Amino acid sequence: MPAHNPILRSPRRRSVLPGFGMSAAITSLMITALVIVPLAVLALRAASLGPTDFLAAAWTPRARAAYAVSLGASLTAAIISSVCGLLVAWVLVRIDFPGRRLLDALVDVPLALPTAVAGLVYSTLYVERGWLGRYLVPLGIHGAYSWLGIVLVLVFVSLPFAIRVVQPVLESLDRDSEEAARMLGASRVQTFLQVIFPAIFPAVLTGFALALARALGEYGSVVFISGNMPFKTEIAPVLIVSRLEEFAYAEATAIAVVLLGMSVSLLVIVNWLQQRVARNSQ
Amino acid sequence: MPKPTITSANPLTHRLLVAAAVGIVGLLIVVPLASVFAEAFAEGPAAWWRALAHDPDTRHAIWLSLTVAPIAVAMNTVFGIAAAWLVSRFRFPGRSLLITLFDVPFSVSPVVAGLALVLIFGRQGLLGPTLATLGWKVIFSWPGLVLATTFVTLPLVVRELIPVMEAIGPEEELAAVSLGASGWQVFTRVTLPNIRWALLHGIVLANARAMGEFGAVYVVSGHIAGATDTMPLRVEKLFQEYRTPASMAVASVLAGLALVTLVAKFVIERRLEAEARELEAARSLPDTIVGSGTPPDAGPRTSTQGPTA
Numbered sequence: 001m002p003a004h005n006p007i008l009r010s011p012r013r014r015s016v017l018p019g020f021g022m023s024a025a026i027t028s029l030m031i032t033a034l035v036i037v038p039l040a041v042l043a044l045r046a047a048s049l050g051p052t053d054f055l056a057a058a059w060t061p062r063a064r065a066a067y068a069v070s071l072g073a074s075l076t077a078a079i080i081s082s083v084c085g086l087l088v089a090w091v092l093v094r095i096d097f098p099g100r101r102l103l104d105a106l107v108d109v110p111l112a113l114p115t116a117v118a119g120l121v122y123s124t125l126y127v128e129r130g131w132l133g134r135y136l137v138p139l140g141i142h143g144a145y146s147w148l149g150i151v152l153v154l155v156f157v158s159l160p161f162a163i164r165v166v167q168p169v170l171e172s173l174d175r176d177s178e179e180a181a182r183m184l185g186a187s188r189v190q191t192f193l194q195v196i197f198p199a200i201f202p203a204v205l206t207g208f209a210l211a212l213a214r215a216l217g218e219y220g221s222v223v224f225i226s227g228n229m230p231f232k233t234e235i236a237p238v239l240i241v242s243r244l245e246e247f248a249y250a251e252a253t254a255i256a257v258v259l260l261g262m263s264v265s266l267l268v269i270v271n272w273l274q275q276r277v278a279r280n281s282q
Numbered sequence: 283m284p285k286p287t288i289t290s291a292n293p294l295t296h297r298l299l300v301a302a303a304v305g306i307v308g309l310l311i312v313v314p315l316a317s318v319f320a321e322a323f324a325e326g327p328a329a330w331w332r333a334l335a336h337d338p339d340t341r342h343a344i345w346l347s348l349t350v351a352p353i354a355v356a357m358n359t360v361f362g363i364a365a366a367w368l369v370s371r372f373r374f375p376g377r378s379l380l381i382t383l384f385d386v387p388f389s390v391s392p393v394v395a396g397l398a399l400v401l402i403f404g405r406q407g408l409l410g411p412t413l414a415t416l417g418w419k420v421i422f423s424w425p426g427l428v429l430a431t432t433f434v435t436l437p438l439v440v441r442e443l444i445p446v447m448e449a450i451g452p453e454e455e456l457a458a459v460s461l462g463a464s465g466w467q468v469f470t471r472v473t474l475p476n477i478r479w480a481l482l483h484g485i486v487l488a489n490a491r492a493m494g495e496f497g498a499v500y501v502v503s504g505h506i507a508g509a510t511d512t513m514p515l516r517v518e519k520l521f522q523e524y525r526t527p528a529s530m531a532v533a534s535v536l537a538g539l540a541l542v543t544l545v546a547k548f549v550i551e552r553r554l555e556a557e558a559r560e561l562e563a564a565r566s567l568p569d570t571i572v573g574s575g576t577p578p579d580a581g582p583r584t585s586t587q588g589p590t591a
Contacts, residue, residue: 026361103307105544116494120318223518237392240394
């Protein structure tokens, strides 16, 4: 990295390279206008409510239920994505089989497919007459207009994050320590749990955090499949939108701030965990 | 690739693991993708075409998406190049905070982002009265759609460019400046050729996200049919009106676009890998034309960026 390149060190000592002023102007204009000001306005609007009104708006029974559905479904989906993601990443890195490249490419589909399309398709797949629903509904498994449906689409949108973060780490993993463990008599399971897993755990955790953050904020796909029933299958972003459509701006803002707080604090917690794991493994 | 070593599992375990992975990807990704096209063409290509071309609101939605996405992508391209140049070529206080800020749109729910824009530009928003006297409409109109789309795609171009520009280093640009090139010449003759594949990669990803964005756009659009409905919003509206076949037809266009995106991404990634290898080979030559003769301090460009979307 050019970090210690003296020519780049400081703009004050007049860098030889041109364009500091212009690139700084464009960058700060865009970041201020699109990120800082909108989020500041959101926070100020919520703060202007005062604590009592804020709680009254953000902590209604319906809102609490929505947070619970959002958190519960997102956590479930992020866990499923992490487990499935680790398995798929492992297979892609460690096993050579016909169609490996195709499988690898297919993993990116949820990143490119609009979430509305995903929601639409999932809801038609799992209804009673759908391709999958016709086998599942008779068994009592309702994958559409249910909590399970929310989890299904959230797994879909968050799976690539879990896979793509673990994959490069698995690729760069040193195979020698694995072989040493095996030769010293460790079983395959022991080797995985005690040699491989500790090495990839920070990556798995990062993938989990990204999957969770994505799932918590997801709206487009869920709105199709959840049925959006208050207290049962209504997630927080859907509640924000329905408050907004009733022109209840204060309430929408209060709920949005809670949702924002949830995703930010989750990311902070997992960042901290990750640093601890990294420190312990040294 | 893996030759049999003491750590390789037996073929049966391998087969089970592959079957599980194929099952997961198949059930979660392939079946839904296949069913979009199957449902869209269930009544034949003629019905599909009629659903798309003979509905004025759908036509308008396609046109609107094709207008809004390129504007948002263009804004992000300018921002991405400027921001990547700033943080990869200069060191200044607040630099790492700035890099963190680039990623903020990824952790904010699109719905929350849309709401924030409504609070600024909406009728009761901060700038609402001013905009009303000027006669400008942002919310429930296309400028709002552009702003919301630009926000959600903001990190995509810059995140592709930073690692590539850091890996390439400033030597060639410094050489150009010392030979008397102007800033614009340095950019068009040296920087741009070096980053073109990474830039294209970012643009392709940003475009896919821009065409498909739903949550943020839903909030600011007011979803007025024939006026502010983009393609994804049209998919939802048709679905709500119980016109699922028409909804599937629009969805299939978006899904086709996603497949084109993936093919483009695949091709560009091959090019990027090839260029990263070339760069590394050039760096490892002693006393090369590229560097100052010191061993490479720019590490290999590994994909530590994680997925981008």
